[in-house]
Amino acid sequence: MMQVTLAALYGEKGKELAEVIQRCTDLVHASPLRRVFRPYRIEQVHGTLAGMEKLAGYHAHFNANQWAKTGREKVPMKFEPLFDLVRKHFPMTFQFGGFPRAFTQFASVGQRPYERSFQVQWGSNRVTLVAWPNRSGDFTSTRLLSRFRDEVAAECGIRHKYDNDNDLFMALGEITGLAGFPDDEIATLKQQSGKVEESVRDVLLNHRTEITLEPDDIFVVQYENETLPLAGTKAYRITDPGLSAAVIGSLYGNAE
Numbered sequence: 001m002m003q004v005t006l007a008a009l010y011g012e013k014g015k016e017l018a019e020v021i022q023r024c025t026d027l028v029h030a031s032p033l034r035r036v037f038r039p040y041r042i043e044q045v046h047g048t049l050a051g052m053e054k055l056a057g058y059h060a061h062f063n064a065n066q067w068a069k070t071g072r073e074k075v076p077m078k079f080e081p082l083f084d085l086v087r088k089h090f091p092m093t094f095q096f097g098g099f100p101r102a103f104t105q106f107a108s109v110g111q112r113p114y115e116r117s118f119q120v121q122w123g124s125n126r127v128t129l130v131a132w133p134n135r136s137g138d139f140t141s142t143r144l145l146s147r148f149r150d151e152v153a154a155e156c157g158i159r160h161k162y163d164n165d166n167d168l169f170m171a172l173g174e175i176t177g178l179a180g181f182p183d184d185e186i187a188t189l190k191q192q193s194g195k196v197e198e199s200v201r202d203v204l205l206n207h208r209t210e211i212t213l214e215p216d217d218i219f220v221v222q223y224e225n226e227t228l229p230l231a232g233t234k235a236y237r238i239t240d241p242g243l244s245a246a247v248i249g250s251l252y253g254n255a256e
């Protein structure tokens with residue numbers, strides 16, 4: 001069945017964000033990881049704001065993340081409040097890079113922002129870029145994105161996959177084709193990836209980029225593949241007057 005998510009910055013990118021993404025992918029391509037790195041198209045790169053996935057096997061739109069967290073709670077999603085919540089919380093400013101090694105104003109998954117800003121994640125075979133919301137340089141007194149996600153969960157029954165999550169997380173591409181490599185070569189690639197991460201993080205440190213996420217940059221996305229390739233994916237701008245709660249409900253199709 002088709003699934004649905006709430007995503008930011010899907011599709012065509014503004015010049016500054018496109019440059020950040022291209023800069024990171026170019027550095028990976030210039031490294032030994034080019035042998036196993038498959039970048040996504042820039043239009044495909046996105047940040048998930050809240051998981052609207054439906055629990056399979058039911059006619060009602062029960063939130064799949066809520067079920068995954070509890071194993072028992074079937075929470076029906078309400079799409080109507082989503083429009084007002086987006087207008088309430090956005091615009092929101094995000095910072096990519098610009099975090100020195102010693103920056104400890106906040107932590108992300110137990111890591112400093114410098115480390116978390118760019119990673120080669122061998123556990124999930126993803127290459128990732130992360131930004132954080134702030135208000136006039138304050139990242140901590142109001143966790144802006146986390147607060148939005150909490151209100152969406154409370155008012156819409158749409159629960160984000162990760163709790164207490166204030167990250168705008170973007171996958172830039174995949175580590176792929178490892179089945180064709182012997183174990184010793186894979187071990188070497190993993191060792192080399194540490195140097196690649198450091199080089200990209202240092203470039204991000206010296207190229208601090210801020211973007212403002214507007215309501216027009218937020219999409220309800222219908223997809224077959226969770227990486228949101230352009231083929232098989234449809235994005236509906238949440239500010240589109242033709243998008244309604246009923247339309248969102250219809251995006252899952254009739255299959256249970």
